[in-house]
Amino acid sequence: MAETLRSRVTRAMAGGVHALLDRIEDHAPEAMMEQALRELDQVVDEVRHELGTVTANRHLAQQRHAELNRQHDTLKAQIDTALGQGREDLARAAVGRQLDIETQLPLLEASLAELAQQEGEHRGYVDALLAKRREMEAALSQFRQSRASSAGTAAKPGSSAAQIEQRMAGATDAFDRIYERQTGLSGVARAGRLDDASKLQTLEDLVRQTQIDARLAQLKQSGADGQA
Structure with missing residues (x-):
C-alpha cells in the first residue's frame, strides 16, 4: 500500500465523519454518502487482503516449525542407531544437524508470535471498520427518514449532525483501543563485537x-x- 495500514485505516475512520457531515449539505447528499460507504468498503477490502497474506505466512511458518521438529526427532533415532553400530562419525554429523535445528526453532517461534500479533491486529482493523460502516449506514438511514418527514415537521438545526459526529467518534475511539491493545514493541538492542x-x-x-x-x-x- 502507498501509505501505512495504520494511517490508511485511521484516515478512513476519522475522515469519514467530516465527509458525512459535509456531504449532507451537498447538491446530491444521498449519492455522496453512498460514495463514502463505497470508499470505506475499499479500505476494508485492502485490510482483508493483507490479513489473508499474514494468515498464509503464519501457516507456512507453522508447517516449517513442525517439519524441523520432525527432523530433530528422526535425527535422535539415527544417532542412537549410529552409536549402537560404533559409527561415531555419523552420530557426530547428526548431532551437528540437531544443533542447527535447535538454533532455527527459536527464530521460527519468534516469527510465529509476530505473525499471530499481526493477524490479531488486522482482524481488529476489520472489526473496527465494519463497525464504522454500520454507523454510517445508520446515519444515512436516519437522513433519508428525516428528509421523508421534513415536509410536516420543523428540523432542529445541527441536531442530526451532532448525533452523527458523536457516534462516529465512538467508533474511532474503539479503533484506537484495539490498535493499542494489539500493537507491541519488538526488537532488542544489540551491542559489542570482536x-x-x-x-x-x-x-x-x-x-x-x-x-x-x-x-x-x-x-x-x-x-x-x-x-x-
Whole structure:
C-alpha cells in the first residue's frame, strides 16, 4: 500500500465523519454518502487482503516449525542407531544437524508470535471498520427518514449532525483501543563485537565442537546406563 495500514485505516475512520457531515449539505447528499460507504468498503477490502497474506505466512511458518521438529526427532533415532553400530562419525554429523535445528526453532517461534500479533491486529482493523460502516449506514438511514418527514415537521438545526459526529467518534475511539491493545514493541538492542573476524570464527567453531562433544558424551553415557 502507498501509505501505512495504520494511517490508511485511521484516515478512513476519522475522515469519514467530516465527509458525512459535509456531504449532507451537498447538491446530491444521498449519492455522496453512498460514495463514502463505497470508499470505506475499499479500505476494508485492502485490510482483508493483507490479513489473508499474514494468515498464509503464519501457516507456512507453522508447517516449517513442525517439519524441523520432525527432523530433530528422526535425527535422535539415527544417532542412537549410529552409536549402537560404533559409527561415531555419523552420530557426530547428526548431532551437528540437531544443533542447527535447535538454533532455527527459536527464530521460527519468534516469527510465529509476530505473525499471530499481526493477524490479531488486522482482524481488529476489520472489526473496527465494519463497525464504522454500520454507523454510517445508520446515519444515512436516519437522513433519508428525516428528509421523508421534513415536509410536516420543523428540523432542529445541527441536531442530526451532532448525533452523527458523536457516534462516529465512538467508533474511532474503539479503533484506537484495539490498535493499542494489539500493537507491541519488538526488537532488542544489540551491542559489542570482536575486532578480529578470524578469532570470532575460531571461537564459534570451538563452541560448536564443545556442544557436539558434550551431546555425544551424554548419549554414550545414556547408552551405557541402559546396558547396565
